[in-house]
Amino acid sequence: MKAQVFRGVNQLSYEDIPEPTLEADEVLVKVKVVGLCQSDIKKIRYPLYEPPRIFGHETAGTIAAVGSQVKNWQLGQRVAVMHHIPCMRCNYCLNDNFSMCDTYKNICTTAGFTPSGGGFAEYVKVPGHIVQNGGLIPIPDNISFEEASFVEPTNCCLKAVKKAQITPGQTVLIAGAGPIGLMFVMLVKYFGARAFATDLLPSRIDKALAVGAEAAFEARDANLANNIKVLTDGMGVDVTLLAVPSEKAFFQALECTRKGGKILFFAEFPDEVEIPLNPNVLYRREIDLMGSYSSSYRWQNLSADIIFHRRIDVQALISDRYPLKDLSQAVEQAIAPTPQTYKILIYP
Numbered sequence: 001m002k003a004q005v006f007r008g009v010n011q012l013s014y015e016d017i018p019e020p021t022l023e024a025d026e027v028l029v030k031v032k033v034v035g036l037c038q039s040d041i042k043k044i045r046y047p048l049y050e051p052p053r054i055f056g057h058e059t060a061g062t063i064a065a066v067g068s069q070v071k072n073w074q075l076g077q078r079v080a081v082m083h084h085i086p087c088m089r090c091n092y093c094l095n096d097n098f099s100m101c102d103t104y105k106n107i108c109t110t111a112g113f114t115p116s117g118g119g120f121a122e123y124v125k126v127p128g129h130i131v132q133n134g135g136l137i138p139i140p141d142n143i144s145f146e147e148a149s150f151v152e153p154t155n156c157c158l159k160a161v162k163k164a165q166i167t168p169g170q171t172v173l174i175a176g177a178g179p180i181g182l183m184f185v186m187l188v189k190y191f192g193a194r195a196f197a198t199d200l201l202p203s204r205i206d207k208a209l210a211v212g213a214e215a216a217f218e219a220r221d222a223n224l225a226n227n228i229k230v231l232t233d234g235m236g237v238d239v240t241l242l243a244v245p246s247e248k249a250f251f252q253a254l255e256c257t258r259k260g261g262k263i264l265f266f267a268e269f270p271d272e273v274e275i276p277l278n279p280n281v282l283y284r285r286e287i288d289l290m291g292s293y294s295s296s297y298r299w300q301n302l303s304a305d306i307i308f309h310r311r312i313d314v315q316a317l318i319s320d321r322y323p324l325k326d327l328s329q330a331v332e333q334a335i336a337p338t339p340q341t342y343k344i345l346i347y348p
């Protein structure tokens with residue numbers, strides 16, 4: 001089968017590799033669509049993981065083979081694939097920190113080499129632990145593979161929305177209106193809160209408004225904090241979601257977030273970045289700083305419900321489709337987005 005193998009920093013190689021062979025409890029999925037995620041791009045561009053690996057984890061496809069002991073799954077069934085499932089027993093899991101669970105981190109879907117997602121291939125193998133514990137989600141007939149590929153990123157964004165305890169009537173500033181920031185706008189609105197967004201690209205500012213932001217601003221706007229205050233009775237927003245790894249966006253967030261509000265780091269920063277912070281921001285103003293990484297098993301069903309009932313319009317986020325052989329080009333476009341670049345989907 002064909003796969004895009006990560007052979008080193010910025011080296012993707014389109015290769016013929018053997019199809020994965022199945023153990024008795026495993027399932028093989030023929031990949032129909034896989035979303036290109038910022039985290040894939042980071043894994044390709046920085047020396048974070050030893051090659052060779054096959055990335056790609058926002059996967060939707062059909063079941064192509066099942067191991068001899070697999071019950072309840074049939075050939076041809078359409079599924080969204082979760083690349084991780086937690087153990088549900090360790091101390092992390094019992095405290096709802098599923099993404100810190102060792103099982104969650106270590107057991108992963110694979111198309112070959114060290115398990116790393118495996119969506120950037122024609123076939124991906126789903127380990128027994130994931131098959132048995134809810135990691136395959138049937139796709140309703142009326143929902144496309146493209147839409148289903150959004151269940152995983154929706155879960156990641158939903159986890160952040162829940163962690164920040166965003167409730168109806170609250171105000172939320174979303175820094176960065178790329179594919180993730182736009183999804184935040186949609187989710188925040190779906191949960192009854194008011195979304196404001198910032199971005200550097202005028203096209204993304206317009207897009208944020210089109211998908212439900214009440215107001216959207218140029219990220220360099222010197223008046224941003226004032227504009228936000230005007231929209232929030234002089235208080236500032238209840239929550240800021242940082243969907244860009246920008247130090248500047250963090251300091252803007254400090255200015256725009258109300259006393260007692262929350263700032264949530266969603267985008268991963270480069271390791272060398274350090275942000276100086278006066279601790280009295282946390283003490284006198286009682287700002288809560290928090291981070292949200294990856295998805296939550298707690299919100300997996302709700303994420304699927306949101307996608308499968310079209311509670312948010314993920315189709316409005318899709319801007320480009322590339323064949324698997326052109327993954328490098330897709331990565332280039334995501335790094336240097338044109339005004340009309342949003343979510344990029346990959347077709348094996």
Ligand SMILES: [Zn+2]
Pocket residue numbers: 037038039057058152153
């Ligand atoms: Zn992702």
Ligand SMILES: [Zn+2]
Pocket residue numbers: 086087088089090091092093094101102103104
């Ligand atoms: Zn666990």
